[in-house]
Amino acid sequence: MEILLPYLLFALFQICFVVQLYFLVYRQGVLKWANSNSSPSNQNLPVSVIVCARNEAQNLQENLPLILTQNYADFEVIVVNDCSVDDSAHVLDQLKNSYPNLKVVTVTEHKRFKTGKKFALTMGIKAAKNEFLLLTDADCQPASNQWIKLMQSCFSEEKEIVLGYSPYRKTGGFLNTFIRFETVKTAISYLSAALHNQPYMGVGRNLAYTKTLFFRSKGFAAHLHLLSGDDDLFINQNATAINTAIQISPEAQTFSETKKGMVAYYRQKRRHMGVGKYYKAKNRTLITLDALSGFLFYTFLTVLLILKFEPWIVTGIFIFRLMVQCFFYPAIFRKLDAEDLVWWFPILDLFYYVYLNVFGVVGSVTKNLKWK
Incomplete structure (x- = not known):
């Protein structure tokens, strides 16, 4: 079982990678040419x-x-x-x-x-x-x-x-x-x-x-x-x-x-994320899929590198995803007046997916809060 564990983690890592490519290239990439x-x-x-x-x-x-x-x-x-x-x-x-x-x-x-x-x-x-x-x-x-x-x-x-x-x-x-x-x-x-x-x-x-x-x-x-x-x-x-x-x-x-x-900031985001659970089911599914696949991508990346399992392949997958981000995001960020933020990849990207999952859990148990 211990021998198979790294292979299982690597397979899950690849699945998360494919899901992330779906969101980066197909779902979000369209904004590059908007x-x-x-x-x-x-x-x-x-x-x-x-x-x-x-x-x-x-x-x-x-x-x-x-x-x-x-x-x-x-x-x-x-x-x-x-x-x-x-x-x-x-x-x-x-x-x-x-x-x-x-x-x-x-x-x-x-x-x-x-x-x-x-x-x-x-x-x-x-x-x-x-x-x-x-x-x-x-x-x-x-x-x-x-x-x-x-x-x-x-x-x-x-x-x-x-x-x-x-x-x-x-x-x-x-x-x-x-x-x-x-x-x-x-x-x-x-x-x-x-x-x-x-x-x-x-x-x-x-x-x-x-x-x-x-x-x-x-x-x-x-x-x-x-x-x-x-x-x-x-x-x-x-x-x-x-x-x-x-x-x-x-x-x-x-x-x-x-x-x-x-x-x-915590109070604001807790209030905002608290309504996500009331979105239509298909919207919740896509949002969750993006958030979870991004978080697990970084989690499996870290674990596989610690285990030294095929480090060149694992690192290569990470670099390829980063290159895809660098192809789409600079143009999109320019349109949204945030070109300077592109240089913060991948640090902010990691924090972003941690944030999504943490506040997703917090939001799921959040009750009504005042707006001001």
Whole structure:
């Protein structure tokens, strides 16, 4: 049995390698040649931008003017002031004096009913006068004044959902680098899935859909008992091969700051990963297959090298996988404004798969958590 064990591990290592190639080449490689849609179409659909904010006075003061001054003819900005106890109301009152296209919806805390982002977002959507909705967060800044124009340009008779991309700003330090890397890898996964006509999630920092779709699908009713999932669960349940488009132009991105410190990051990811178990079964299967095969690939690689089992072959397989990554990822990372992260392979790749499996387990036992 001891003699056969290394051969068994090597066989499993090869299986993980093949699965990883499937995701790298077939599933994700399509994004390498994807059109960045950098030239907006001539259509000018009326758009309602919705921002939910709880105790975001400083972010509203800094970021909201960049949304309110977009180079676009027909749009309104709705800010849902969700039970804030800071100076948000005062900041919004001041901004309303300068920007007539700003509308404020105020949500107050109820003793018997604890509100969350889904309730606030629903109030904002109900207050929207336009059919086409564009969502972002108070801590996000549009990359350019073409953000609205580029996002709305992807709507059509068939397309009811537009998946955007929202990276984090580079500030230095390993945690910031890893968060940015994880964000890019997540984006590669859900954007490439949409290109394969299998969309499964979106990110609320940069996401658009129609008001008709929201009410036709009864909003967040299917998962209202969960405090998270206003973006990814909604998309998971309503996106189809026909009704979903992506927008990855650098000018259509929205930037935000990463969490400061491991504790804040852990809380954020615990909340986000806690809704993954509610995805459709086929989506959960693919996500799990990618995460587990990547983690086991590195695990078997390490064990086989320690056992000194065919080290040249094992190392050669690792190098081949790395070469495939180097063929696809630089172009994709450039499109997603993260070219500097390519040089961190394979260190961040290893941490990424450890992260996926650890938080996958944590998320599976996570209960409802507050959104702010």
